[in-house]
Amino acid sequence: MQDTEDWALAFRARDGDTDAFARLVRRYQRPVVHFCARMTGSLEDAEEVAQEVFLGLHRSLPTLEPRARLSTLLFGIARNLSLNCIRNGKRRGRDRMVSLDAAPVDYAGGVTPDRHAEASELGGLLEAALLRLPEDQREVLLLREYEHMDYGAIAETVGCPVGTVRSRLARARESLRRELEAWDHGS
Template structure:
């Protein structure tokens, strides 16, 4: 980011390549609609460009980036609050052959083993349904932590609450997901090999 701030356009391309997919996944899970998520992602990168001169490395770039994305998601959700969001289980209307597959299945799954991939393919629709039932602040923390890998301290900075509040929301999110998944017929822990099954 500092290189881009100094006028290196290639540095911006590197930032987009590195952060585009995880930020898009966060936005998509926040707003629940692919077209809106793409719009918000574009707005996020435009805001990064427009705010480049103001950027100061007080916090990590990812914290700054996710704060921008989150604020734009909140604004988009407020503007579209009257509109019903599309579920990640709804069929995708993509030109790339994904038509008919649920939106959630089209999200990248970096480096998953075939066994874990099969496990996740079975669980993903149920997890997405359970996730969408969580209160927004719990869902937001869960997505930032489990899908984007953001540490609790940075999530606190992004969301503007204390780290203890973030950890509490995560605990409630996990409890809510376990309860909802149990209602949907999924037994056992949410974790596999020590990680939450979120991929």
């Protein structure tokens, strides 16, 4: 079980094992950066916030208790620091959203340049639509769809009841559906 291993690494890190902490960082750095980038709209801000997340984890090692999954704790820290970044107006990347899912295109494999352009446009529209969602809806959608957290873990991460998570998620999905339908009818 990964959670048991995560906590074992955290306790070893607390005891001074720098390699154990480095393994935790390697394991969670990419998902934390992706989450923060989608929250803040800026890869540059996300990388900075992710550094703060792991610094916060390191500082909290002496008092850390395994009350929840370590990933839930990390994404909770990432959520709070991302929201602080947004609220403090520190966002550098407001006018540009970086797609973290871009992959090389193999036109010989049947993807035409026109189809690739349409997919890129749709991806950009989706990223922009995510940024227009209210923060409380965006965070639950990202945690569910991109980080594959269950409702209980999301509720614990954002500090609200499971029913609230479900309703925020439903509203977020409905908003995205409306935006994508409007795009589809306009193209």
